Amino acid sequence: MSAERPASKAAPLLDLEFDGGGLYALRSTVAAHALEAGLGDGWVNDLVGAAHELAANAVVHGGGRGRLRLWKEHEALHLQVSDSGEGNPGEPARWGDSEGSGLWMVRRMVDQMDLRTGPYGTIVTISLAITDASRLRITISEVQGWRVLALSGDLDLRTVPDLTAAVSEAAGASSRLVLDLAEVAFIDSSGFAALIGVRQTFEALPSGALVLAAPSERLTRRLRTLGLYDRFRIHLTVAEAVSVRLGGYPDTGGSSW
């Protein structure tokens, strides 16, 4: 096995070599190709962020340069960054994965990450699913004094403004909100940021409450990876969400938000 292992049978959308001379060009090239391949704006942001961290790792720890490949396969975009390992041969721990590191952040921004390292160098492959660029549909209802917003579609950079508008309208009508996530396929990092914003809005209201209902298994996994799962009140169904008695929010370990 070598660092020159072919990325995939699919023809690459992008195959370029980079060095430490500035990763600005690499970022804008990845962004342009990802947009062209049909990835939504918010996801492009995440992919570019991940590509940058991987390339910076190759530059800083992997011998000063590396190679980046991008290809589309099975309705997903795959991006691979490899280095020759000349920088620090035989030390697999050099791509640090401590909390807050670049690699740690990459794990939290993409659907899948595969890291192989050895004397031949390091190869990291990440994947992001390409979803239909459908808009977010929001259906509003009232259930037992709760305002329920049923979301359908993707919650990402493009659709966050729709959610924000519906939420500020809801906050004027009721202090208790359920976000029904059953029909939400994907949430990117702007979407998760928006959910935290919604929680803050409702927390600031007198006797305000926010409940997330019916997240898919995949969303639940993402919420856990992001460390957000314990910070929201989450129920399996809307009926369950509106029937619980209100208490405090889950203990956030004394954190300020």
Next chain:
Amino acid sequence: MTGGAQITEIGDDHVCLTFCEHEELLDLTAAFVRDGLAAGAKVVWLSGLEPAAALAEMAGRGLTLIEAAAEGRMVVGGHEEGLLLDRSFDLEHATTWLKRQVGGINGFPRLRIALDMSWALRPVSGVEQLPGFEERVGELLEGAPVSVLCQYDRDRFDPVTLASVAASHPVSVAAATYHHDAVLRICRQYAPPGIRIAGEIDHLAADPLAMALQEALRLDGDITVNMADLHFADASSIRMIIEAARAHPGTTTLRCGPAVLPRFILLGAFDVPGLRLAAAHER
């Protein structure tokens, strides 16, 4: 012509302010207005904006000017009200206007005048008299408790014009800049105090970012890191900014656009005491 003085240090003088971006101009103007009113001065500002929009921009930078405007201590107007006559520049008209301002100082210990010069970038007849006007300003101010801040866009004015007008100003002012290239600009922000980062930032700018944050931490009270025009930030830069906020005894407001806000959340900004995340409104 380089930086020279800081906007917060200028006295009664004829000052040439150069700037790179509109946001920076408004920030420096806000500091000039704020410090003038705090010292009891009357402040006159001829801006390139509608007066209501100009006041709103100042409000966004923590300056409530309604009361001062009602009392006549703060006057906000457009170019047409002072420098221009029927959309053309007339040396005599502009000089008369300035004399009237200096003469109308009664009751105020000092006067501060901010003049946005962007009108001279438009096809305005008489613009060739501008250097002559700048020379006269110096003569008019001789010994008067008045400061005049002439504001020039460093990128849009041609170097010849800039050099000829700069010569008439004994003092020049610009934002303290830690880094400036085609991709990234890091500079001091004066109102509200802190720093401003615009463009794209990564580990290559670690040194200027560290220096900017260190200087911001030396400021008393609350600080702002304005990232409204920042479109990319890598993990190392975000960590550095979060750590600076953690170290600052006052509140640190991180003003973020939609591209970088999620990164700060991902890297735990919500858990830092004294750190406030604010979404920058799209313009």
